[in-house]
Amino acid sequence: xxxxxxxxxxxxxxxxxxxxxxxxxxxxxxxxxxxxxxxxxxxxxxxxxxxxxxxxxxxxxxxxxxxxxxxxxxxxxxxxxxxxxxxxxxxxxxxxxxxxxxxxxxxxxxxxxxxxxxxxxxxxxxxxxxxxxxxxxxxxxxxxxxxxxxxxxxxxxxxxxxxxxxxxxxxxxxxxxxxxxxxxxxxxxxxxxxxxxxxxxxxxxxxxxxxxxxxxxxxxxxxxxxxxxxxxxxxxxxxxxxxxxxxxxxxxxxxxxxxxxxxxxxxxxxxxxxxxxxxxxxxxxxxxxxxxxxxxxxxxxxxxxxxxxxxxxxxxxxxxxxxxx
Numbered sequence: 001x002x003x004x005x006x007x008x009x010x011x012x013x014x015x016x017x018x019x020x021x022x023x024x025x026x027x028x029x030x031x032x033x034x035x036x037x038x039x040x041x042x043x044x045x046x047x048x049x050x051x052x053x054x055x056x057x058x059x060x061x062x063x064x065x066x067x068x069x070x071x072x073x074x075x076x077x078x079x080x081x082x083x084x085x086x087x088x089x090x091x092x093x094x095x096x097x098x099x100x101x102x103x104x105x106x107x108x109x110x111x112x113x114x115x116x117x118x119x120x121x122x123x124x125x126x127x128x129x130x131x132x133x134x135x136x137x138x139x140x141x142x143x144x145x146x147x148x149x150x151x152x153x154x155x156x157x158x159x160x161x162x163x164x165x166x167x168x169x170x171x172x173x174x175x176x177x178x179x180x181x182x183x184x185x186x187x188x189x190x191x192x193x194x195x196x197x198x199x200x201x202x203x204x205x206x207x208x209x210x211x212x213x214x215x216x217x218x219x220x221x222x223x224x225x226x227x228x229x230x231x232x233x234x235x236x237x238x239x240x241x242x243x244x245x246x247x248x249x250x251x252x253x254x255x256x257x258x259x260x261x262x263x264x265x266x267x268x269x270x271x272x273x274x275x276x277x278x279x280x281x282x283x284x285x286x287x288x289x290x291x292x293x294x295x296x297x298x299x300x301x302x303x304x305x306x307x308x309x310x311x312x313x314x315x316x317x318x319x320x321x322x323x324x325x
Contacts, residue, residue, distance in 0.1 A: 018194060018198070019190060019194050021198070022193070022194045022197035022198050023197065025197055025198060026197040026236070029231040030228075030231060031231045031232050031233060032225070032228040032229060032231060032232070034046075034057065034103035035103075035225075038059070038078070038081075039221060040078070040081040040219075040222075041061075041081065041084065041085060044059050044061045044084075045059070045060075046059060047059065047060065049123070049126055049127065050126070051119055051122045051123050051126050052099075052118065052119055052122050053107070054099045054104065054105040054107055054119070055104065055105045056096050056097060056098075056099065056104040056105070056119070056123060057076075057077075057096065057097045057102055057103045057104050058077065058094060058095060058096035058097070058123070059077065059084075059093075059094070059095050060092065060093070060094050061084065061088045061092075061093050062087065062088025062089065062090070062091050062092050062093045063088075063091075063092055064090050064091045064092055065090075065091055065092065065131060065133065065316065066091070066092050066094065066129045066130070066131060066132045066133065067087060067091035067092065067093050067094070067132075067133050067135060067312075067316055068094045068095070068096075068120075068123075068124065068129070068132055068133070068134050068135065069084070069093065069094070069095040069135050069136070069140075070096075070098075070120065070134065070135065070136030070137065070139075070140025070141070070143055070144060071095070071097075071098070071101070071102075071136075071137060071138075071140050072137050072138035072139060072140060072164070072211070072298070072299060073138055073139045073164065073172070073242060074101070074207075074208075074226070074230075074239060074242075075101070075102075075208075075226055075299070076097045076101055076102025076103070076225075076226065076229065077095035077096055077097055077102060078102070078222055078225070078226075079137065079222075079299060079301050079302065080095055080301045081219070081222065081301075082301060082302060082305035083301050083305050083308060083309050083312070086309055087309070087312065087313075090313060090317060091133075091316065094127065094129070096120075096123055098116055098119060098120075099115075099119055099238075100234075100235065100238030100239070100241075100242070101229075101238075102229060103229070103232075106232060106233070106234040106235055106237075106238050108234070108237075109238075109241070110241060110245060111238055111239075111241040111242040111245055112242075112245035112248040113142065113143070113146060113245075113248040113249055113251070113252045114248070116139065116143050117143055117146050117147055117150070117252075120134075120143050120147060121147055121150075121152060124152075124154050124155075125154070129154060130154050131154075131156050132154050132155050132156060133155075133156065133157045133158070133159065133315075133316040134147060134148070134155055134157075134158045134159070135158075135159040135161070135312055135316065136158075136159075136160060136161065136163075137161040137162055137298075137299070137300060137301060138161075138162055138163070138164040138298060139164045139249065140161075141159075141160030141161050141162060141163035141164065141165075142160070142163045142164050142165045142249050142252065142253075144158045144159070144160055145158060145160050145163060145165070145253075145255075145256055145259065145263070145285075146252050146255055146256075148258075148259045148261055148263065149252075149255035149256050149257070149258040149259050150255065150258070151258060151260070155261065156261055156262075157261050157262040157263070157264075157315070157316065158259075158261065158262070158263045158264070159263075159264045159266060159311070159312060159315050159316065160263065160264070160265050160266070160281075161266045161267075161300050161301075161308070162266070162267055162268060162271045162272075162273060162298050162300060163265070163273075163281060164249055165249045165250050165252065165253050165281065166249075166250055166273055166274075166277035166280065167250070167277065168246065168247040168250050169243075169245075169246025169247050169248065169249040169250060170183055170246060171272040171273065171298075172207070172243075172272070174210075174272040175206075175207050175210030175211055175272065175298070176206045176207055176209070176210035177206075178203050178206045178207055179206070179207045179210050181195070182195065182196070182203070182207065182243070183243060186240055186243035186244060187243075187244060192240055192243075192244075193236070193237070193240060196236040196239065196240055197236060199230065199236070201224075201227050204226070204227045204230065205223060205227070208223060208226065208299075210298075211272075211297050211298035211299040212297040212298070212299050212302055212303045213268065213270045213295050213296055213297040213303050213304075214295075214297075214303060217297075217299070217302045217303045218299070218302055219302075222302075253280075253281070253284060256281070256284040256285055257284060259285060262289075262315075263285050263287070263288040263289070264288065264289045264290070264291070264311070264315045264322045265278075265281055265282065265285065265288050265289070265290045265291070265322075266290070266291050266292075266293065266300070266308070266311050266322060267290075267291075267292050267293070267296075268292070268293050268295075268296025268297050268298065268300050268303060268304065269292050269293065269294050269295065269296060270295065270296060270297045271296070271297060271298050271300075272298055289315070289322040290322060291311055291322035293307045293308065293311070294307075296308075
């Protein structure tokens with residue numbers, strides 16, 4: 001047997017071994033139970049609602065105009081834990097876990113832009129909300145803009161924070177070396193699934209901390225819960241589907257030109273989006289107000305909660321403008 005053939009056979013054997021091992025590792029992962037109360041706000045009741053055949057986890061708190069908060073990819077509504085208590089003093093705040101995220105159901109589906117947009121629109125319909133301000137981060141920002149572009153009559157204004165609608169949806173690759181590896185391998189059949197099944201806390205921590213300007217901005221308990229949520233059956237497959245359908249976020253920007261309600265675009269100065277990508281959204285949304293928050297990364301609700309609160313309160317509080325930073 002020549003050296004080249006022997007090397008190939010060893011490589012194949014190692015690959016098959018890792019592939020088989022990944023199934024064992026995934027099967028042995030303990031799936032977390034949904035907490036009955038929020039550790040950061042035990043007085044806010046956790047509820048579930050049926051939407052599109054799925055059970056979605058959500059919270060409702062406060063009094064005032066309706067404000068719906070939309071989280072980023074691979075996180076959950078707890079991303080807003082530093083701002084919800086203050087927002088509840090002025091707004092009726094709703095925050096949900098998307099399907100395949102947090103403790104909502106994980107359907108077998110194509111996790112593209114239309115999938116998320118449809119569920120958020122249905123969520124607002126099922127709760128019969130009106131005069132809604134949609135405030136989303138990352139894919140949440142893109143979801144809000146697409147819903148506005150569809151001229152949903154329940155939505156009256158939108159705040160898009162670090163909208164994830166550029167680089168063919170590969171912005172996460174800029175979070176860290178491990179983020180780049182996850183994003184790159186996700187498109188490769190078998191390899192992407194194998195890599196995802198072999199994930200560990202160190203990998204997840206590096207990717208999530210790559211989304212903040214200050215690594216200590218993510219509460220350790222939240223970091224741990226977001227990692228453990230990934231152990232829920234079917235979660236990694238949903239995440240792989242989201243990554244493989246990520247070009248749909250950039251493609252959806254073509255609908256932004258239909259928006260005829262107030263929009264505020266907010267970026268962290270250390271967000272993954274490049275200047276040219278931010279300017280692209282500004283050109284599509286010529287009447288939108290814009291603001292940049294200093295020393296803020298992709299997960300602005302965790303990184304710069306006070307500065308973000310100022311922006312949300314100024315805009316959603318009916319002044320309909322961002323406060324320049």
